[in-house]
Amino acid sequence: MTRLFTSTVGKKFVMAVTGAALFLFVVGHMVGNLQFFLGAEALNRYGHFLQSNVELLWTARIGLLVMVALHVWSASALARANRAARPVQYANWKPNSASYASRTMVMSGLIIMAFIIFHLLHYTVKVPAVNLTGKDFNTMTETLTGDSTRHDIYEMMVLGFSQPLVSGFYILAVGLLCLHLSHGVSAMFQSLGLKNHNYGPYLDRAAKLIAIVLFLGYIAIPVAVLLTKCGGCCP
Amino acid sequence: MKITLKVWRQKNANSPGWFKTYQSPALNENMSFLEMLDVVNEELANRGEEPIAFDHDCREGICGTCSCVINGKPHGPHKGIATCQTYMRSFRDGDTIVVEPFRAKAFPIIKDLVVDRKAFDRIQHAGGFISVRTGSAPDANAIPVPKENADLAMDAAQCIGCGACVAACKNASAMLFVAAKVSHLGLLPQGQPERYKRVKAMVTQMDEEGFGACTVTGSCEAVCPKEISLDFIARMNRDYGVSLLKGEPKKIAGGGAA
Numbered sequence: 001m002t003r004l005f006t007s008t009v010g011k012k013f014v015m016a017v018t019g020a021a022l023f024l025f026v027v028g029h030m031v032g033n034l035q036f037f038l039g040a041e042a043l044n045r046y047g048h049f050l051q052s053n054v055e056l057l058w059t060a061r062i063g064l065l066v067m068v069a070l071h072v073w074s075a076s077a078l079a080r081a082n083r084a085a086r087p088v089q090y091a092n093w094k095p096n097s098a099s100y101a102s103r104t105m106v107m108s109g110l111i112i113m114a115f116i117i118f119h120l121l122h123y124t125v126k127v128p129a130v131n132l133t134g135k136d137f138n139t140m141t142e143t144l145t146g147d148s149t150r151h152d153i154y155e156m157m158v159l160g161f162s163q164p165l166v167s168g169f170y171i172l173a174v175g176l177l178c179l180h181l182s183h184g185v186s187a188m189f190q191s192l193g194l195k196n197h198n199y200g201p202y203l204d205r206a207a208k209l210i211a212i213v214l215f216l217g218y219i220a221i222p223v224a225v226l227l228t229k230c231g232g233c234c235p
Numbered sequence: 236m237k238i239t240l241k242v243w244r245q246k247n248a249n250s251p252g253w254f255k256t257y258q259s260p261a262l263n264e265n266m267s268f269l270e271m272l273d274v275v276n277e278e279l280a281n282r283g284e285e286p287i288a289f290d291h292d293c294r295e296g297i298c299g300t301c302s303c304v305i306n307g308k309p310h311g312p313h314k315g316i317a318t319c320q321t322y323m324r325s326f327r328d329g330d331t332i333v334v335e336p337f338r339a340k341a342f343p344i345i346k347d348l349v350v351d352r353k354a355f356d357r358i359q360h361a362g363g364f365i366s367v368r369t370g371s372a373p374d375a376n377a378i379p380v381p382k383e384n385a386d387l388a389m390d391a392a393q394c395i396g397c398g399a400c401v402a403a404c405k406n407a408s409a410m411l412f413v414a415a416k417v418s419h420l421g422l423l424p425q426g427q428p429e430r431y432k433r434v435k436a437m438v439t440q441m442d443e444e445g446f447g448a449c450t451v452t453g454s455c456e457a458v459c460p461k462e463i464s465l466d467f468i469a470r471m472n473r474d475y476g477v478s479l480l481k482g483e484p485k486k487i488a489g490g491g492a493a
Contacts, residue, residue, distance in 0.1 A: 001482065006442075007439065007442055009475045082407075085339060085406055086447070090307065090338055092307045092335065094306075094307030097456075098457075102452040192472065192473075193474070194469070
């Protein structure tokens with residue numbers, strides 16, 4: 001069973017299973033985020049629901065961190081072995097029908113990782129220095145009936161995404177994530193041996209379609225914020 | 236027709252290599268790529284220069300000996316054929332053709348375009364066989380084999396072990412070769428007793444030889460002269476997963492002739 005962590009095929013199993021878990025999170029996160037369009041009440045209630053259950057919140061967070069750690073570990077171990085397997089490069093190399101996404105998985109993955117760190121500092125840890133607005137997201141709360149307060153996520157998102165640099169990085173990173181998934185979502189089935197000539201082509205097409213849907217779903221919020229802000233300032 | 240040939244020259248595994256450019260003499264466009272190299276070599280020999288070393292044997296696409304990466308693609312521009320079946324009519328008069336050896340750590344260069352592919356033999360020795368005698372061809376229907384399995388086993392058995400999959404893969408991975416060999420025997424009744432032991436042993440040897448892993452780019456399948464499908468890699472991964480779940484055989488204390 002140690003072969004799961006020592007063999008190339010075993011490491012691909014680890015990569016595929018952790019990738020699948022992270023993919024499910026990415027889908028859930030988008031669906032949750034899209035409540036932005038239902039207004040402040042719906043979004044803030046959802047955010048409060050997630051954050052108030054501390055035990056489950058940390059279970060989910062630790063679970064995700066373990067998934068990320070295993071995904072990154074298997075990727076870096078395999079990438080090192082892959083690089084070592086061809087010490088002398090071709091002078092004249094052609095991709096030979098390898099897609100752009102499949103050839104750039106390591107690079108898209110690294111940029112996505114940098115974005116995840118920024119994104120956590122930005123909206124989860126709420127470090128004021130990285131949001132470029134000069135305001136502290138921690139202080140944004142709304143008062144409910146009966147003196148209790150909850151975090152005003154809606155306001156935070158509007159303010160956060162109104163920074164073009166922040167939104168730009170977000171859109172770029174989400175674009176790369178979707179490029180990563182346009183290959184990864186079908187490749188994980190291949191790695192786990194769950195692919196054949198019958199449904200393989202559908203998996204390939206589904207992965208591309210899912211990537212496009214995720215991209216549109218994710219960029220909808222920053223694009224909407226930027227368009228509204230722009231509509232406000234330029235007549 | 237005449238072409239310009241940019242070829243990798245390397246004296247042996249330990250000396251550095253470089254590209255050297257040659258002008259070909261007049262060629263017949265119906266020569267095979269290897270015949271073109273023969274003609275160029277003849278001229279080099281006449282001039283007293285060292286001919287270009289390249290691998291070749293059957294010259295009819297079934298032995299898997301010829302190699303070469305021609306203009307960035309193993310076995311040249313066409314699909315489903317080997318270098319020996321590539322003809323000069325595939326190129327235009329005056330073209331520059333870049334010819335390189337297969338590049339992988341597990342395939343060290345012996346000389347010029349000749350690489351050592353014994354790593355494939357060692358993978359085969361690790362498990363690509365059936366240990367007991369399977370006898371001569373069995374009578375029809377004596378051993379039932381589903382038609383679709385027979386077809387798939389035949390597809391996998393097409394692999395000639397040329398190494399183009401390794402040459403084309405950005406990770407120099409040998410998965411398509413190993414998958415073909417694992418699936419070919421794993422799909423047939425005679426291969427069942429050692430099916431899971433085989434996949435484990437062959438993957439272990441593949442890793443030891445220093446081949447890379449699979450990123451599912453599909454370039455192996457695209458350049459394979461026998462058009463072995465990427466689906467066989469999924470099949471190998473599946474068998475490998477099952478072999479991990481089965482674990483090592485239980486140790487038996489006592490009994491038997493010890």
